Amino acid sequence: MKKQIYFNGxxxxxxxxxxxxxxxxxxxxxxxxxxxxxFSLRDEDTELIDLEGRTxxxxxxxxxxxxxxxxxxxxxxxxxxxxxxSEISDRIKNFIELKKPAxxxxxxxxxxxxxFLEEKSHPTRRFLDKLCPDNPLLITHASGHMGAANSYAxxxxxxxxxxxxxxxxxxxxxxxxxxxxxxxEETAFTRLTSVIPAPTPETMxxxxxxxxxxxxxxGITTVQExxxxxxxxxxLKAMSDKAQLKTDIVCYIDLNKSKSILYSNKDFxxxxxxxxxxxxxxxxxxxPQGKTAWLTKPYEESGDYKGYPIYxxxxxxxxxxxxxxxxIQLLAHCNGDAAADQFIEACFAxxxxxxxxxxxxxxMIHAQLVRKDQLEKMKDINMISSFFPAHIYYWGDVHLKxxxxxxxxxxxxxxxxxxxxxxxxxxxxxxxxxPDMLExxxxxxxxxxxxxxxxxxxxxxxxxEALKGITINAAYQYFEEDKKGSLRPGKLADMVILSDxxxxxxxxxxxxxxxxxxxxxxxxxxxx
Numbered sequence: 001m002k003k004q005i006y007f008n009g010x011x012x013x014x015x016x017x018x019x020x021x022x023x024x025x026x027x028x029x030x031x032x033x034x035x036x037x038x039f040s041l042r043d044e045d046t047e048l049i050d051l052e053g054r055t056x057x058x059x060x061x062x063x064x065x066x067x068x069x070x071x072x073x074x075x076x077x078x079x080x081x082x083x084x085x086s087e088i089s090d091r092i093k094n095f096i097e098l099k100k101p102a103x104x105x106x107x108x109x110x111x112x113x114x115x116f117l118e119e120k121s122h123p124t125r126r127f128l129d130k131l132c133p134d135n136p137l138l139i140t141h142a143s144g145h146m147g148a149a150n151s152y153a154x155x156x157x158x159x160x161x162x163x164x165x166x167x168x169x170x171x172x173x174x175x176x177x178x179x180x181x182x183x184x185e186e187t188a189f190t191r192l193t194s195v196i197p198a199p200t201p202e203t204m205x206x207x208x209x210x211x212x213x214x215x216x217x218x219g220i221t222t223v224q225e226x227x228x229x230x231x232x233x234x235x236l237k238a239m240s241d242k243a244q245l246k247t248d249i250v251c252y253i254d255l256n257k258s259k260s261i262l263y264s265n266k267d268f269x270x271x272x273x274x275x276x277x278x279x280x281x282x283x284x285x286x287x288p289q290g291k292t293a294w295l296t297k298p299y300e301e302s303g304d305y306k307g308y309p310i311y312x313x314x315x316x317x318x319x320x321x322x323x324x325x326x327x328i329q330l331l332a333h334c335n336g337d338a339a340a341d342q343f344i345e346a347c348f349a350x351x352x353x354x355x356x357x358x359x360x361x362x363x364m365i366h367a368q369l370v371r372k373d374q375l376e377k378m379k380d381i382n383m384i385s386s387f388f389p390a391h392i393y394y395w396g397d398v399h400l401k402x403x404x405x406x407x408x409x410x411x412x413x414x415x416x417x418x419x420x421x422x423x424x425x426x427x428x429x430x431x432x433x434x435p436d437m438l439e440x441x442x443x444x445x446x447x448x449x450x451x452x453x454x455x456x457x458x459x460x461x462x463x464x465e466a467l468k469g470i471t472i473n474a475a476y477q478y479f480e481e482d483k484k485g486s487l488r489p490g491k492l493a494d495m496v497i498l499s500d501x502x503x504x505x506x507x508x509x510x511x512x513x514x515x516x517x518x519x520x521x522x523x524x525x526x527x528x
Contacts, residue, residue, distance in 0.1 A: 012502075064425075082112050089131055248274050317346040386427055
């Protein structure tokens, strides 16, 4: 690969030095600094790349998402931005008319949100039965934590009036009876829907390529598979074996169900053809907008209801201890502050037995309602807080209603994390939301809801601090800070070219910045 020099634009290094030009060679950054010096290093084959006033910076790093689930949603009925049962009905009917599924073939949709529907509720099986009587139909909530099924689907899943609620989940019931109403929540949804046939390997490979292209279009070159079971692993490993991965993909194995994957594939603890195992993942609670996140104080207008845990304290501690005893990093999904308490206390208990825990950089995923006193404890064990701050815009108004103004305003308390010395990263939990990092930067700098309400303004951070959450800090979360996350000699030439410099852009217009080019190991993989 010949040398390349980038010049004539702003260069954000995410390091403590400026640069007018940057030289790459063999997929790595060779030098950067003054233009005259960098040009003196060129040879006759060096390619000169004129930025034409655009901005070059490190490519973005996804600190938590589910790329295989994202690939799966490509073939589903899109229910994003639906505003009523009527609109959901139209989309399902249009899909059935267009695709003409055979009788008995599963029909699935993704992305509705009851909070934004006129009816303010989840569709029922009786509603879905009218739309699709000859096929099992399942639609998934935008959070991925719940959904609704028609009668045909409930039958295939074995759900009847005699089916008990599973631990950590709930089966919706018709008023005054035990008959299921079609609504499935948390483990009732994630476990019982496993009967749905998976797409063919060929289909999934094609859709995973499309998913990778989507991430690259958002400037992301390192992607996460955030809850890896056997089917996810088989697909990713097959594509790695065939050298079909364009992005680096880091897997976190489902510690509860699929631990054997790590035992059988320890050679993937380092990258092989862009695939690597980063550690384990557990769920400790649910979704705040779905009111299944586990809180220490009740939801507004819900009596004593505080959500609920997925596991007992004893089980959570066992999971953490298991990971630490194997010297493996652990990610834990914690939205509510009670779940955060459970994870923090489990980590302290494990650290008492294994003092090396802080070196494993445990990660609290989402941390929507983490408190300041919890952040102080997190710092003591080097726990990273990976925030999902697009909640501020997309569900901020819902959180104000469900949590009250004080708690709802303080979701994703990033400034408090910084003040307490906690390393922070940002994600979109794709496919919950598209992996739009620049929109996330806009969210954390402005903290504005869909209705235009400014919330938690004391938690606003600077643009530079925000960029750290998707570059150098995210590289640290992956133990890859020596290779990624900033521009300096010796690091990978993983870079993105932006239409405008975020550091010079009006904060209200940050999400309007365009990704014009994404570069992985010195090779352009996306360009407009």
